Amino acid sequence: MLQAIHERFANASDVKTHRMTNSQFSAEIAYIATLVDESKVSELVLIPFAKEEVPFNDLLSSNPNFSKLDDSARWTDMMLRGFVLIKLEATIYTMDAARVIRNTAPQTTVESTIEGPQIALSEDLMDSINIIRSRYASPDLESEEFTVGSLSKTRVVLLYDHTRVDPAVLDIARLKLRSIQTDVLSASGELSKFMNDNRKRLFPVEMITERVDRLTKGMSKGKIIVLMQGSMFAILIPITFTELMTATEDRYESFWTSALLLSLRFIALFMTTTLPALYIAVISYNPELFRVQLAFSIAGSRASVPYPSFIEVFIMLFMIEMLVEASVRLPKYIGSTATTVGGLILGQAAQQAGLVSSIMIIVTSVMAISNFVIPVYSLSLSVRFIKYPLIVIAIFFGLPGVACGVFALLIYLCSQRSFGKPYFRLVLPKDWKDTDIGEVKSK
Amino acid sequence: MSIYKISARFLCLLLAFVILVPTTGCGFIDIDKRFFVVAIAIDKSGNEKKPYRVTIRLSIPSSKTEPGMEKSQIETIDAKEISEGLRILKSHVDKEIDLGHCKVFVLGDELARDDITSATEWMIRRRDIQSSAFVAVGYPDGMSILKKMPLSERYSGNTLFLTFGSDGTKSSFIRPEKLFDLFRRINENGMDPYLPLIRVSKNGYEVDQLNLLDKKRIRLLLSPDETQLFNQIDKETINSTFKTTYKDNSVMLAVTDLRVQYKIQRLPDGRGKLSMHIHIGGTIEEGPSDILSLHSEEVERKLGQDVEKNTIKLLKRIQRAGVDPLHFGLRYRATHKSSTAFEEWQELYPTLQFDVHSTVRIQSAGRIH
Amino acid sequence: MNRYFYYSFVMVAMLNLMLFVPSVLLSERTTGAVSSMLVAIVVGTLTAYAATSALARYPGRGVPEILRLRLPEWIVKMILAIYAFMFFFASSFALIAFTILLNRVLTPDLPVWNLMLILGVLCIYGSTRSSMTLLFMMEITILLLTPLVLFVLFKGFRSPDVAWNAIYAVARYVNVPPTLSSIAAGTFIFTGYTNMAIFNRLNPPNFRLKGRWLIPLFGSGILLTTFFLPIGYHGTMAVDRYTYVWAQTADSMTMSFGFIERVLFLFLLVYLGLTLLYTSVGWHQSIEFLRSMSKSYRFEVDFSKTPKANWWISCVFFGICIASMFVLNEQTNQIIAERWLIFRMFVELATAIFLLVLTRKRPAADAMGDSIGSTQGDAMGDSKGDSKKSAKGEAKA
Known part of the structure; x- marks a missing residue:
């Protein structure tokens, strides 16, 4: 037997x-x-x-x-x-003799859904594997254990479905895990950074998630899960940009609902990155872009602002970034108070004092809210960063500058590879085994 | 080693920045440091040395937008050239003059009766003027149109924008003319320009007449009724009306369906003939009671006769003025052998015969019979 | 993969405005442009068919590799140099023309070379990426921009401002005999296949180009629109007087309910994307041709670390562009474009015929099998290649 x-x-x-x-x-x-x-x-x-x-x-x-x-x-x-x-x-x-720990496992807090499963991974490696195994009851599931960190000796486990996984990706993942050299490994984010070639990457090329449904679904699509002891987040590789923009709930809803939600998120992504830059470019270089009525009301609301548009943008961005940071670090109950005080009262007062225009308040809040729409936290952080280069370009080159900046971002995204696989691609082959471009390579 | 590498990269970035930064700045002007010109009027000054009187209407934005609260600044100057005038006007104001939102150009009546080509060329050449800006003739002059501040205006110039634009009023008496269309008509063989006439009224403007121009100057001014008929023939404008009298009652037909077809033929005797068919469907807005059940056919015939009579009268009037705003010439070129068609047409047009037929169908009589 | 070929085709077809195709055609609108366009549709389609069927016999190989199979080294080197120049010239020219246009319309207060700086740097960045990245880039840009272009065109044709009589009047000149420069301008629309010269390296071994009937359909659609829509807006006479007739046409349209009212801005943004893409792709092809001149060069379709040579060549391209900015203006551009379009047509015709003759000798199936085991191309992962081959075999059986 x-x-x-x-x-x-x-x-x-x-x-x-x-x-x-x-x-x-x-x-x-x-x-x-x-x-x-x-x-x-x-x-x-x-x-x-x-x-x-x-x-x-x-x-x-x-x-x-x-x-x-x-x-x-x-x-x-x-x-x-x-x-x-x-x-x-x-x-x-x-x-x-099944060990049932469903009651003790933590709830999802980072990526919350309304109707999806509410149990997150556990900080205990065995518990996490238990949860995944119990949701993915297939003999094809295989696990490999590694030890990372010369002092912490953290246990890291690769989980994958060996009939579906892409061997090329698996090789890269193994190689990366074996070659990590560090003293202490304490979080999944750290691990994902070690698994990357380029540590100055702007966008995450792996998904850090606590959601089990994401992991099992990913595994069934041939992805690899990296779990580690002491972190309730797993790493899912390889991924595409679109997957980072998808919430797990999208799969549970009807086609049209999820199509709407996904396109909404992409619009939000576009707005949160470009709105401040577009504000500067339009206000200071090409006010004829808007229809005339809108241009006049913007001009009217900016009439009392004493300094150029980009300083106004920086003031508001500084304020909103502080608010976001403050509400993340503060305990939950005080956090909401901080947001209310800062967001409502400061914004209103700043506008009345003539420090910023009312349109700028709208721009800032739309930008901040759009950022929160992005379902994966690491991506949302990257997106928070990339608006600043765009603002700088907008200051010097105006509208064509912003368009060029967006184009540069597109090139950058397209040139990224997630563990050797295309990262930003509109139409993907259904299975990695299907024929695709660029398979014939020179030696 | 790596530190050197990083600092080299950093230096490169810094260098790039230092090179780039001084190149900019001249284009950077905030929206509140710009004066938006909402309308320009070009008149004749009567002065030989400085023939053009350029008037601009500048919008003064305010944070409160209420009807009638808008403020404008009018600046006017006499100059040898239009562009020169504008350049001098820049020194009269404290902010950068921006033509990007200038959507209305008013040519003075006197100028339009003399020569509009150089003014049009100037407008089309300026790259910051929209090609879809509206051009009109102001009576008695352009400056007085700009000086009028209509009561309901929320933004400076908004009344004029809405009057001509398609998102505001849709009157069958208004015939807006866009800049690129004016330029096309000035250059085209077989298509002549027209310009709407703006007059100042008590609370705003009156725009219900149309000037017909040859390539250079005004040849004919249409009355409001003729303007409406012109729109109906040319653009098949619905939401318009046809009038007639029936048994001393005036009958008004609101058009819901209008089709105009015409054909230009060259008769064997060398003369030309234009046969036009107008199909009208509509509802009665004014008329005697029981109009639909008792007098429908009679009224339809009466309306048809009136339409035919008025149309022929209008076409003949346009023909006599020697202009072709309905682009019959272009149609002739499109349907006849091309290389000599326009010359043929020029021979034909002065003696062209008009043959107008119409069918009128009253579809309902409104909410009462 | 089929769709990547069509992206390239659509990109070049839509970009014709930047290479003064409409100006050339419209200046001859009564002296042979209409009949030339009909000839151009036939010639362009045939050339595209010839070149694509030649290339389809060697999936996984670019033109440099195909040439090396049969020709002596010195001829190959010469031909590659010519191709490199052609691609460099077309794409740089489009970039310069668009920069001047953008500067005239959008940022008249900034100096021209300032805009050139940012656009050029972006093209350096784009062109040094791997071929695979550029294909992804092409896919996303074309899929994002084409709906906008179609929307503008739809809007344009539906507008009551279009004088259809003017279009008919010009179409009546169809019986005037065609001219060389108009045919050359018209065939440019169909030259999207040229990008396959390098991108053919990425095609998988079982590649078959399907749906080639789209080439004449789409090509003639774009060609006729390019020519006739400006006539509809500006009439038969005034259309010749504009320097940038399409920018003017876009400016004549308005979206009265749009967030942006003036179509001109939409047009400029769309063409900013298209031009950057076209120039990046063109420079990339040129870089690959130049590097392929060395016999020891082994191409890579995807790399994570950009080769130094790419950067250097691209920077030289950029330098030449900046330098030529100070010499060129709208007038010279138009003359150069007209000459270049004619020159280009002959080179492309010759290439297509040459390639067809070169590849005619081997049957398609043979070529396919050969390319897998050849020295240049090799299937990437053996297990993967095998499983795929067997899967395909089963599917066929």
Whole structure:
């Protein structure tokens, strides 16, 4: 039996198998350690077997915890559901020892959804694998363990579906994990930085997520999950830009709803990056862009502002960035107060004092809110950064400058690769195995 | 080593910045440091040395926008050239003059009766003037149009923009003329320009007449009714009306469906003939009671006769003035052998016969019979 | 992949305005442009068919590799140098023309070379990327911009300001015999296939170009629009008087309910994107041709670290552009464009025929099998290649 199980779970390091003998019997036992409550196993199987108070075959046939399993095809299936397989004299028994930690697992807090699953990964590696395994009950799931950090000795686990994963990506991921040299590894973000070639990247090329549904869905599409001990965030590779813009909920809603939401997010992305730059470019270089009525009302509201448009933009951006930072660092309950005080009162007062125009207040708030629409935090941080280069270009080159800046960003995005795979691409082949451009390479 | 590399990169960036920064700045003018010209009037000054009187209307933006609260500044100057006048006017104001939002050009009546070509050429050449700006003739002169501040205006110049633009009023008496169209008509063989006439009224402007021009100057001024008929024939404007009298009652038909088809033929005797068919459908807005059940056919015939009569009268009037704003000439070129068509047309037009037919169908009589 | 070919085709077809195609055609509107366009549709389509079917026999190889198969080295070097020049010239010319236009219309207060600086730097950045990146770039730009262009054209044709009689009047000159410069201008629309010279390297071994009937359809649509819509807006006479007739046409349209009222700005932004893309792609092709002149050069379709040579060549291109900015103006540009369009047509015709003759000898299937195992091309991952081949085999069976 053990041979067969080893074959079926070729690379899964958490499959545990024992061969034990006492005076009477020789038994084999197999289970997946991460899915099983091991104390239960030892209490119900190992100790009785060793103590020999009752003949072990009687125990198996009399105790309702054990049941016979004749169909060998169901072995993997049972094991993946947290059952322990015991083989005694050519008979296979199963015992339910599944460890249920659904009540203790933390709730999703970073990427919250309304109707999606609410359980996040756990900081304990075993618990996290348990959650993933229980949602992805397939014998094809394989895991490889690595140790990173010369002092922290952090356990890092690669999880993937070996029938679907792209071997090229897997090789890169293994190589990257083996070559990490650091003392202490303490967070997934740090790990993802180590796994990158270019540490000055503007955009994340891997997804850091706490959502299990994202991970299992990704795995079914051939992606690799990197889990580490001590962090409730997993890394998903390789990914595309569009996936960073998708919330998990999009898959649960009807096509039109999710299409609307996705396009809404892309519009928000465009606005949050370009609005301040466009404000400067239009106000200071090409006010004829707007229709005349709008131009006049902007001119009217700016009439009392004493300094050039870009200083006005910088004041407001500085204020809004402070507010965002403050509300992240403060405890939850004070956070909302800070936002109210800052956002409402400061904005209103600044406008009345003639420091900024009312249109600028609108621009800033739209920009800030649009930024929060982006579902993945690391992307939302990158997006917060890239508006500043655009503002600088807008100051010097006006409207064509902004357009060029956006174009440069597009080139940059297109030139990115996520673990050797295209990162920013509109139309993807359905499967990595389909033919694609650029496959014939020179040696 | 890596520090050197980084600092070299940084130096490169710094250098690029130092090179780039001084090149800019001249274009950077904030919106509140600009004076937007909302309308320009070009008149004849009567002075031989400085023949043009250029008047600009500048908008003074204010943070409160209420009807009638708008403020404008009018600046006027006599100059030898229009562009020179504008350049001198720049020194009269404290902010940069911006023509980007100038959407209305008013040519003085006197200028339009003399020669509009150089003024048009100037407008089309200036790159900051929109090609879709509106051009009109101001009566008695352009300056007085600009000086009028209509009551309901929220933004300076807005009344004129809305009058001519398609998102405001849609009157069948107003025929806006855009700059590029004026330029096209001035240059085109077989298509002559026209310009609407603006007059000052008590609370605003009156725009209900049309000047027909040859390539250079005004040849004919259409009355309001003729202007409406002109629009109906040329643009098939619905939301317009046709009038007639029936048994001493005046009958008014509001047009909901209008189709005009015409054909130009060269008769064997060398003369030309234009046969036009006008199909009108509409509802009665004014008329005797029981009009639909009792007198429908009669009224339809009467309306048709009147339309035919008025149309022929209008076409003949235009023909006598020697202009072709309805681009019959272009149609002739489009339907006849091309290389000599225009010369043929020039021979034909003065003696062209008009043959107008119409069918009128009253579709309903409104909410009462 | 089929769609990338069509992106390139659409890009070049839409960019014709920057190479003064409408100016050349409109200046001859009564002296043969209409009939020349009909000839150009036929000639252009045939050239495109010839060149694409020649290239389709060697998927995974660019023109340099194909030439090396049959020709002595010195001829190859010479031809590659000519191609490199052609691509460099066309794309730089478009960039300069657009920079001047943008400067005239949008930022008249800034000096011209200031704009050139930022556009050129961007083109350096774009052209030094890998071929794969440029294809992705092309895809996203074309897919974003084409709806806007179609919208503007739709808006343009639906407008009551269009004088259809003027269009008919000009169309009546169809019986005037065609002229060389008009045919040359018209065929430019169809030359999107030239970018395949390098991008053919990226085509997978089983590549088949489908839907080539789109070439005459789309090409003639663009060509007729390019020529006739300005006539509709500016009449038969005034249309000749504008320097940038399409910018003027766009300025004559308004979107009365749009956020941006003037179509001109939309037009400029669309063409900013198109020109940058075209120039980046053109310079990239030119760089690849130059580097392919060395026999030891092994191309890479995708790289993470940009080769130094790319940067240097691109910077030289940029320098030449900046320098020529001080010499060129609208008038000289138009004359140069007219001459260049004619020269280009002959080079492309010759290339297409030459390639067709060169590749005619081998049947398609043979070529396909050969390219996988050849010295230049090799399937990337062996397991991947195998699985794919077997999958295709099953599908065929």
